[in-house]
Structure formats: C-alpha cells, structure tokens
Amino acid sequence: MSSHSAPTASPAVTASTLTLAAGSEPSHPRLGGPWAVGLTLLELLVVLAIVALASAGVLQAWSSSPDRALDRQAAQLQAQIEAVRAYARAAGITATLEWDDNGVRWTGLPEHALPELPRQQPWLRAGTHAWLEPTALTSLVIDPEPMGSPWRLTLQTDTHQRTLVFDGWSGVDVP
Numbered sequence: 001m002s003s004h005s006a007p008t009a010s011p012a013v014t015a016s017t018l019t020l021a022a023g024s025e026p027s028h029p030r031l032g033g034p035w036a037v038g039l040t041l042l043e044l045l046v047v048l049a050i051v052a053l054a055s056a057g058v059l060q061a062w063s064s065s066p067d068r069a070l071d072r073q074a075a076q077l078q079a080q081i082e083a084v085r086a087y088a089r090a091a092g093i094t095a096t097l098e099w100d101d102n103g104v105r106w107t108g109l110p111e112h113a114l115p116e117l118p119r120q121q122p123w124l125r126a127g128t129h130a131w132l133e134p135t136a137l138t139s140l141v142i143d144p145e146p147m148g149s150p151w152r153l154t155l156q157t158d159t160h161q162r163t164l165v166f167d168g169w170s171g172v173d174v175p
Helices: 041-063 066-091
Strands: 095-100 102-108 120-122 129-133 140-142 149-154 160-166
Touching: 066 095, 066 102, 066 140, 066 149, 066 160
Parallel strands: none
Antiparallel strands: 095 102, 095 140, 102 120, 129 149, 149 160
C-alpha cells in the first residue's frame, strides 16, 4: 500500500461577487457595508417629483386667491401708469385712464406709442370696482407735467381692497 492517495482537485477558489440584490449584504469595500449611504437615481427622481407636485399645488393656491388677483391688478396698473407718465413727459401728450365694470382703457395715446401697453384690459377678477379720490375726478388724466395733483385710485372686490397713491411728485405707490 502506498501512502500516496489519489490526486485531488485543487482547493476551490472563493470569489466575491458584487451584488445589490435585496437581502444580500454588499461585500465590496467601497460600498461601506450593509448600510451604504446615498440615494439611487430612481429615489432622487421620486423625491424631485414629489417636491415639484407640492410646489405646483402651493403656487396654484397662492396665485388663485382673490387677494392675489387684486395685488396683480394693482401692480399692473402701477406699471402702466408709470410707463404712460414717462411717455407723456417725453412726447408732450396727455393720456387718460378710464374704467368701468368691465375693466380699464387708455385713451389719448398714439397708436405706435407703447405697443406693449394694452389699450383696453378686463379686470383680472370679475366684480372689481374702482374709484378715484378726490371724488370730483372721474378718470385719471396723465399730462406731460412732472408734477401733478395728488390722487388715490382704489380697486375693490367683494372683500378686498388695494389703493394706488400718487403724491403729486414721486412715483405711484401701492402701500
């Protein structure tokens, strides 16, 4: 009998296979163990989609409130009045802002003047009313003079109110 035994196969080589399958622990040193830090691209996209939807909902609620519509209307009129004041001084013309239950309209401006300015514009919110103080004024006249009479133009809906104020010298303000 010989002390030699039959040759056997070489010992099995154990290989470390990198897998991220559910229930397996990462064994690669760069993955940091079973609690690897970070987000996958899919998780990041889901988070961004949730944030976008939440932001859209907040923006929709914010922009559709009656108070905000009146704020936008006052800001638009403020910008329009300032643009017409500047044009009237430069061109030496007189323009008039008139209003009724349907909206506002500018008269007295040449056709080519301020093409971005709508000559007639409906109220942003139905039921908006406007009045000018002093009460003797029924429309707002913008002339070429840099100084003018002080006035207050008040816009009002059922429950909200905004006032544009001109002190006779500086710009139109919405306090």
